[in-house]
Amino acid sequence: MIEAKSVTKKFHNETAVRNINITVKRGSIYGLLGSNGAGKTTLLKMMAGIYRPETGTISIEDVPVFENVFIKKKVCYIPDTLYFFPQNTIAQMAEYYQNIYSEWDASRFNTLKRVFQIDTDRKIHKLSKGMQRQVAFWLALSCMPSVLILDEPIDGLDPVMRQKIKNVLFQDVADREMTVIISSHNLREIEDICDHIGIMHQGELIVEKELDDLKADTHKIQVAFKSELQEKHIVDQLEVVHQEKRGSVSVLIVKGEESNIKRIVRSEKPFVFDILPLTLEEMFIYEMGEVGYEIENILL
Amino acid sequence: MFELDPRNRKPIYEQLMEKIKELILAEVLTVDEKLPSVRMLSKELTINPNTIQKAYRELEREGYLYSANRKGYFVAPIELHADKKVNELKTQFQHLLREAVYLGVTKEQIAQWFDEIEKGEEKSD
Structure with a gap:
C-alpha cells in the first residue's frame, strides 16, 4: 500500500505538489492522470523515494520511503526518461540490478527473454527508444518488486509489445499482489489497465475514484423534447456539467445515478432519449473543464 | 471462452x-x-x-x-437465478414494449401476440 498524507513539494518558489492525500491499495493498478505540469512526475518521484516532500509523509507499507533502503528494495521506478550506464549491455545492466535488488529473480529474467526477444549481449545505447523501454520493463519485472511506479511507460512501445507487457503486469498483480501506479496521457490505454484513477491539476488531486464508479457516476445523454420549456425543466432538476445543442437534439453530460436520470428525463416524455457511455477521455475533459482547464478553440 | x-x-x-x-x-x-x-x-x-x-x-x-x-x-443452482432470469427478461421486454407503445401498438394487439405465441404460431404481424 502506498499512502501520501498532506504532501507538499516546492522547487524554489514553484509549488509542484500541493497538499496531496492519496492511497493506493495493495494489488491495485492506479492511473495518475493530469494536465501538463500538474505535478505527476514530482509525486511519483516522491513515491519512489527520490524527492523528499517539504511537508507531509509518503509511506509504502506504513514505512516512510525517502532514503529508506529496506523499502526501496521492493520498489521499482521506471522514469519517463530512461537511464542506463553508458556502453553497458543488457546482461551487464542485469548484473548491476541483481546486486542492488535482493529479490532479483534470475529465472524470471530468463523467462522474460521469451517476451522481449532481445539479445542480452547488445549494448543498450544502440537499441531503439522502444527497445530501451522494453529493457527497462525487463529489468524492473525481474526485480520482483512489490510496488512498480511507471511514468509514461507506454511511450514508444508497439501495440504487440504493449499487450505482452500488460499481460505480464496483470500476472504479477494476480499472483503476488503487486501494486502498480502509472501516469499517462494515453487515456484509452489507462482505461484498459487501471482500476483506480486520480486526476491532478496544478499540483492538486481533483478526483480520486474507482474507475467503474467514475463511469457509473457520469453519463452522456441525448434528448429531444417538444418544447424548450420541458428541456429547461429537466435541466434544472439534473446536475448538468456540460450542454450542447445539435439541431433539435441536446447532448448533456450529467452527473448522478443512471436510474434517477432516466426517471427525471422520462417524466417529460422526450422524443429522443439515449444514454451513452462516456470514455475516460471525455470524462477527463469534463472534469478538467470544471476546474477551469477547458478546451477553447482559438481562432488564428 | x-x-x-x-x-x-x-x-x-x-x-x-x-x-x-x-x-x-x-x-x-x-x-x-x-x-x-x-x-x-x-x-x-x-x-x-x-x-x-x-x-x-x-x-x-x-x-x-x-x-x-x-x-x-x-x-x-438454477432456483437461485430463475427469478433473475425473469427479471432480466422483464427489462428487455419493457424496453421493446416502450418502443411498441410509442408506435401506437395497443394493449389488445399485444394480448393478441401473446395468444399467438401460446398457440404456437409465431407471426410477426
Missing part, C-alpha cells in the same frame, strides 16, 4: 458479467461448474485481475455464482 468487444464502451466488468450470465442462462455453464480462476482469465484475456474479481463478486451478489472458500467461483 469469453470474447469481449474492445470497442464496446461499457465497463469491462459489466461486459464480463453479461457474458457469464448469458452462458449460464444458455446452460453452457452448468450448475456447480467451476469458473476459470481470476488469475487464468486475467492472463488469457489480458484484463486487470481486479476487474475480473469484481465481476465475479458482483455475480455472486446477484446469485449467479457462489464461492467456496479459496477454491474459486462456481455456477449457482
Whole structure:
C-alpha cells in the first residue's frame, strides 16, 4: 500500500505538489492522470523515494520511503526518461540490478527473454527508444518488486509489445499482489489497465475514484423534447456539467445515478432519449473543464 | 471462452458479467461448474485481475455464482437465478414494449401476440 498524507513539494518558489492525500491499495493498478505540469512526475518521484516532500509523509507499507533502503528494495521506478550506464549491455545492466535488488529473480529474467526477444549481449545505447523501454520493463519485472511506479511507460512501445507487457503486469498483480501506479496521457490505454484513477491539476488531486464508479457516476445523454420549456425543466432538476445543442437534439453530460436520470428525463416524455457511455477521455475533459482547464478553440 | 468487444464502451466488468450470465442462462455453464480462476482469465484475456474479481463478486451478489472458500467461483443452482432470469427478461421486454407503445401498438394487439405465441404460431404481424 502506498499512502501520501498532506504532501507538499516546492522547487524554489514553484509549488509542484500541493497538499496531496492519496492511497493506493495493495494489488491495485492506479492511473495518475493530469494536465501538463500538474505535478505527476514530482509525486511519483516522491513515491519512489527520490524527492523528499517539504511537508507531509509518503509511506509504502506504513514505512516512510525517502532514503529508506529496506523499502526501496521492493520498489521499482521506471522514469519517463530512461537511464542506463553508458556502453553497458543488457546482461551487464542485469548484473548491476541483481546486486542492488535482493529479490532479483534470475529465472524470471530468463523467462522474460521469451517476451522481449532481445539479445542480452547488445549494448543498450544502440537499441531503439522502444527497445530501451522494453529493457527497462525487463529489468524492473525481474526485480520482483512489490510496488512498480511507471511514468509514461507506454511511450514508444508497439501495440504487440504493449499487450505482452500488460499481460505480464496483470500476472504479477494476480499472483503476488503487486501494486502498480502509472501516469499517462494515453487515456484509452489507462482505461484498459487501471482500476483506480486520480486526476491532478496544478499540483492538486481533483478526483480520486474507482474507475467503474467514475463511469457509473457520469453519463452522456441525448434528448429531444417538444418544447424548450420541458428541456429547461429537466435541466434544472439534473446536475448538468456540460450542454450542447445539435439541431433539435441536446447532448448533456450529467452527473448522478443512471436510474434517477432516466426517471427525471422520462417524466417529460422526450422524443429522443439515449444514454451513452462516456470514455475516460471525455470524462477527463469534463472534469478538467470544471476546474477551469477547458478546451477553447482559438481562432488564428 | 469469453470474447469481449474492445470497442464496446461499457465497463469491462459489466461486459464480463453479461457474458457469464448469458452462458449460464444458455446452460453452457452448468450448475456447480467451476469458473476459470481470476488469475487464468486475467492472463488469457489480458484484463486487470481486479476487474475480473469484481465481476465475479458482483455475480455472486446477484446469485449467479457462489464461492467456496479459496477454491474459486462456481455456477449457482438454477432456483437461485430463475427469478433473475425473469427479471432480466422483464427489462428487455419493457424496453421493446416502450418502443411498441410509442408506435401506437395497443394493449389488445399485444394480448393478441401473446395468444399467438401460446398457440404456437409465431407471426410477426
